Amino acid sequence: MQSTAHPELDRPKPNDDRLPQVVIIGGGFAGMMCAKQLKRAKLGIQLIDRRNFHLFQPLLYQVATGGLSPANIAAPLRSIFRRQKNVRVWMGTVVDFDAAKQLVHLEDGTSLPYDYLVLGTGSTHHYFGRDADWESVAPGLKTIEDATVIRRKVLSAFERAEKSSDSEEIARLLTFVIVGGGPTGVEMAGSIAELSKQTMRYDFRSIDPTKARVILVESSKLVLDRYHEKLAKRAGKDLRELGVEVLNETRLAEILPDHVVVLEQGVSRPIPTETVIWAAGVKASPLGRTLAERCGVPDMVDRGGRVAVQPDCSLAGSPNIFVVGDLANFTTADGKSLPGVAPVAIQQGVYVGKRIAAMIQGRPTGPFRYWDKGNMATIGRSHAIVESGKLRLTGKLAWLAWLFIHILYLARFENRVLVLFQWFWNYVTRNRTARLITGGQVITGGQEARLPEKPASNP
Amino acid sequence: MQSTAHPELDRPKPNDDRLPQVVIIGGGFAGMMCAKQLKRAKLGIQLIDRRNFHLFQPLLYQVATGGLSPANIAAPLRSIFRRQKNVRVWMGTVVDFDAAKQLVHLEDGTSLPYDYLVLGTGSTHHYFGRDADWESVAPGLKTIEDATVIRRKVLSAFERAEKSSDSEEIARLLTFVIVGGGPTGVEMAGSIAELSKQTMRYDFRSIDPTKARVILVESSKLVLDRYHEKLAKRAGKDLRELGVEVLNETRLAEILPDHVVVLEQGVSRPIPTETVIWAAGVKASPLGRTLAERCGVPDMVDRGGRVAVQPDCSLAGSPNIFVVGDLANFTTADGKSLPGVAPVAIQQGVYVGKRIAAMIQGRPTGPFRYWDKGNMATIGRSHAIVESGKLRLTGKLAWLAWLFIHILYLARFENRVLVLFQWFWNYVTRNRTARLITGGQVITGGQEARLPEKPASNP
Numbered sequence: 001m002q003s004t005a006h007p008e009l010d011r012p013k014p015n016d017d018r019l020p021q022v023v024i025i026g027g028g029f030a031g032m033m034c035a036k037q038l039k040r041a042k043l044g045i046q047l048i049d050r051r052n053f054h055l056f057q058p059l060l061y062q063v064a065t066g067g068l069s070p071a072n073i074a075a076p077l078r079s080i081f082r083r084q085k086n087v088r089v090w091m092g093t094v095v096d097f098d099a100a101k102q103l104v105h106l107e108d109g110t111s112l113p114y115d116y117l118v119l120g121t122g123s124t125h126h127y128f129g130r131d132a133d134w135e136s137v138a139p140g141l142k143t144i145e146d147a148t149v150i151r152r153k154v155l156s157a158f159e160r161a162e163k164s165s166d167s168e169e170i171a172r173l174l175t176f177v178i179v180g181g182g183p184t185g186v187e188m189a190g191s192i193a194e195l196s197k198q199t200m201r202y203d204f205r206s207i208d209p210t211k212a213r214v215i216l217v218e219s220s221k222l223v224l225d226r227y228h229e230k231l232a233k234r235a236g237k238d239l240r241e242l243g244v245e246v247l248n249e250t251r252l253a254e255i256l257p258d259h260v261v262v263l264e265q266g267v268s269r270p271i272p273t274e275t276v277i278w279a280a281g282v283k284a285s286p287l288g289r290t291l292a293e294r295c296g297v298p299d300m301v302d303r304g305g306r307v308a309v310q311p312d313c314s315l316a317g318s319p320n321i322f323v324v325g326d327l328a329n330f331t332t333a334d335g336k337s338l339p340g341v342a343p344v345a346i347q348q349g350v351y352v353g354k355r356i357a358a359m360i361q362g363r364p365t366g367p368f369r370y371w372d373k374g375n376m377a378t379i380g381r382s383h384a385i386v387e388s389g390k391l392r393l394t395g396k397l398a399w400l401a402w403l404f405i406h407i408l409y410l411a412r413f414e415n416r417v418l419v420l421f422q423w424f425w426n427y428v429t430r431n432r433t434a435r436l437i438t439g440g441q442v443i444t445g446g447q448e449a450r451l452p453e454k455p456a457s458n459p
Numbered sequence: 460m461q462s463t464a465h466p467e468l469d470r471p472k473p474n475d476d477r478l479p480q481v482v483i484i485g486g487g488f489a490g491m492m493c494a495k496q497l498k499r500a501k502l503g504i505q506l507i508d509r510r511n512f513h514l515f516q517p518l519l520y521q522v523a524t525g526g527l528s529p530a531n532i533a534a535p536l537r538s539i540f541r542r543q544k545n546v547r548v549w550m551g552t553v554v555d556f557d558a559a560k561q562l563v564h565l566e567d568g569t570s571l572p573y574d575y576l577v578l579g580t581g582s583t584h585h586y587f588g589r590d591a592d593w594e595s596v597a598p599g600l601k602t603i604e605d606a607t608v609i610r611r612k613v614l615s616a617f618e619r620a621e622k623s624s625d626s627e628e629i630a631r632l633l634t635f636v637i638v639g640g641g642p643t644g645v646e647m648a649g650s651i652a653e654l655s656k657q658t659m660r661y662d663f664r665s666i667d668p669t670k671a672r673v674i675l676v677e678s679s680k681l682v683l684d685r686y687h688e689k690l691a692k693r694a695g696k697d698l699r700e701l702g703v704e705v706l707n708e709t710r711l712a713e714i715l716p717d718h719v720v721v722l723e724q725g726v727s728r729p730i731p732t733e734t735v736i737w738a739a740g741v742k743a744s745p746l747g748r749t750l751a752e753r754c755g756v757p758d759m760v761d762r763g764g765r766v767a768v769q770p771d772c773s774l775a776g777s778p779n780i781f782v783v784g785d786l787a788n789f790t791t792a793d794g795k796s797l798p799g800v801a802p803v804a805i806q807q808g809v810y811v812g813k814r815i816a817a818m819i820q821g822r823p824t825g826p827f828r829y830w831d832k833g834n835m836a837t838i839g840r841s842h843a844i845v846e847s848g849k850l851r852l853t854g855k856l857a858w859l860a861w862l863f864i865h866i867l868y869l870a871r872f873e874n875r876v877l878v879l880f881q882w883f884w885n886y887v888t889r890n891r892t893a894r895l896i897t898g899g900q901v902i903t904g905g906q907e908a909r910l911p912e913k914p915a916s917n918p
Contacts, residue, residue: 078662091896203538435511
């Protein structure tokens with residue numbers, strides 16, 4: 001049953017051939033937890049990811065604003081599964097599936113056979129049909145590279161403003177527009193406000209960084225509008241106290257090199273800026289659609305690319321194929337669709353791990369049930385909102401709860417002590433030590449220029 | 460006296476115009492220390508650097524091997540000089556000088572006037588006339604980007620070997636050639652040996668990373684041959700015990716995509732490898748030559764681009780222009796040329812700061828005198844060699860001395876506690892948490908491919 005175009009890979013040990021093979025695509029929360037759950041199962045697990053590390057995405061905004069280093073929130077997948085001998089990590093890109101032969105095709109031409117398949121490749125940004133022109137000017141926040149691009153853009157804007165003597169240019173450079181008032185947008189806006197008004201307060205000689213404008217554009221009446229109205233209102237108030245200009249019921253109409261156009265209740269207004277950060281929309285990984293098509297159920301994919309799954313997270317008609325995390329569209333018994341958040345991904349990963357282990361042993365399992373422990377979002381250095389059932393917290397107490405829970409989650413990583421320590425350090429000193437402008441761009445006068453592969457010796 | 464092509468920049472405050480202006484180019488050890496030394500001087504300091512951070516270069520090899528994050532060894536220049544109000548930091552690239560008008564020209568078309576000029580733009584790699592073909596395949600270790608490129612190359616080689624079923628390819632991928640047995644080469648070789656033989660020992664399923672070959676190519680009889688023979692021999696022994704193959708009296712003849720050719724006492728031998736790291740030669744920043752030419756003393760520049768300086772570190776014929784650090788060729792009273800190491804740069808920076816302060820007050824100063832406190836180099840996780848006068852240390856004790864002194868030096872940075880903590884953590888766990896493959900390249904099958912600006916959603 002070998003295809004010549006995609007020869008099957010030699011498996012590590014001949015004995016493993018007799019064990020059922022689980023292929024997990026994506027080492028995010030869902031995929032990682034699924035593999036961990038199968039720790040004691042007698043099977044072979046192939047975990048495929050394009051990157052060599054698992055990323056703790058909820059803290060990515062801290063990297064984007066110089067509070068943490070990439071390594072603080074990323075752990076090598078090989079390190080995570082070092083002692084779990086039934087897991088094999090593949091660094092590679094999946095491009096297609098063969099449902100009949102039960103094969104996963106990788107970009108490099110090799111194929112991996114599966115008995116069970118778990119797809120958890122998550123989501124990326126969505127610019128509402130403007131991907132082609134907006135993606136390059138308004139970076140979103142999904143990967144380490146996204147975070148360092150945003151860090152570079154934000155810090156470079158201050159550097160360029162410091163060198164300018166044109167007051168209009170300075171005002172434009174010191175205006176930061178964040179599109180989208182969900183948790184990511186709120187966290188970014190709060191962090192940039194703190195960066196400019198506290199961390200870098202005394203760092204410049206020509207400009208006054210505390211005069212920087214941080215503008216959060218949100219189309220609905222309140223930021224964080226999935227939360228209880230009281231909390232959402234409090235979040236808006238906290239943001240404004242940090243100095244963020246919150247524009248509610250406002251839409252982004254256009255992004256141009258030196259300004260954006262916003263629509264406030266139908267009235268358009270230009271805002272001069274060169275730094276726009278996208279936190280407004282996500283779309284699912286295209287692999288979901290590919291898989292659904294190959295399995296003969298293309299109608300399971302919604303417009304955003306998410307794959308509707310069965311109560312056991314499997315694909316309709318393919319009980320051995322599971323879609324988990326942000327890529328899955330799971331409808332609960334009361335008809336609600338689960339949101340694309342880390343807790344859902346984690347619980348689905350664990351569930352599918354248990355489900356596969358049970359299937360191998362011929363045991364039945366119940367359907368997946370999401371236990372909603374609550375939601376939380378931070379607003380700057382010492383405020384947050386927390387909602388868990390009827391419990392609603394705001395302010396410092398909520399921030400402490402947020403901190404506690406994130407440290408607990410980071411217990412998956414070996415470097416949790418380091419992260420805690422770095423945070424504590426930043427908190428005490430109000431400093432952000434990871435404020436580095438690195439990578440492809442350096443400032444040369446008024447605009448950014450590409451660095452040569454080897455920088456010349458002016459350090 | 461304004462040139463129309465390079466209009467002089469408005470200075471921050473009108474009052475400053477009456478103060479003498481010191482322009483320092485390069486925020487490395489020499490430039491940074493010079494500016495710090497002038498803390499209480501009544502003058503205006505313009506510190507120009509292409510990057511927004513000072514880099515603690517001696518620990519760059521730790522970033523290249525995943526032990527530390529870039530932010531652990533870099534500190535934003537603005538942060539360093541936040542409270543020193545007479546310093547203004549410019550992020551920019553100097554391209555030329557006007558000696559008659561006392562102007563420094565920046566790439567963006569602006570110019571800065573100086574009364575005193577300090578040039579400390581350091582050095583970059585030198586491939587002995589093979590820059591054009593070797594620079595792109597054998598990265599050196601001078602910048603943060605160099606370090607992340609090397610980290611990516613080394614880690615990717617293991618990932619590719621894990622996926623390969625061709626034993627020759629695996630052997631080639633697991634061979635790392637380091638060219639040059641000076642401190643950087645020895646530190647890199649020791650670190651890569653530890654990475655493969657200890658840190659990643661249990662991380663792979665197909666390959667045995669402990670079988671990786673780390674080959675150090677050195678043209679002289681001993682590695683670290685500037686040290687006392689006893690120490691140099693001990694360093695070679697320590698390296699071999701770590702599993703490094705040390706090739707003495709061996710030269711690199713050729714670098715090709717799948718192998719290098721070495722010449723051992725005239726006999727050439729191919730070594731299959733795809734990862735070559737350059738630690739063999741440096742050349743001075745080209746700005747030294749430009750400055751010497753503009754000041755009418757082009758013969759002060761040696762073949763390596765270093766500028767011969769007077770006993771007070773000034774340029775011949777220009778008592779108000781100083782060249783410091785790796786870029787300067789300082790000949791001591793007994794006819795020796797000072798090496799391009801951090802302590803020389805630090806002491807020259809401090810001296811020139813004092814010299815300028817004295818010149819302004821009309822006080823005389825003696826010539827620069829280098830106080831050689833000694834030299835040290837690490838060999839892996841717990842060995843080092845230290846030489847200070849007649850004191851010679853090896854092994855664990857030397858390593859502790861090395862650690863202690865580096866922590867002391869890092870006292871210039873705000874994040875010294877963090878670095879110490881991260882080191883301690885890595886030491887205890889034998890782990891390297893910064894083992895991330897990030898940036899422009901991901902692995903796709905047998906070769907590296909460029910990542911699109913926006914990675915697709917397969918995470």
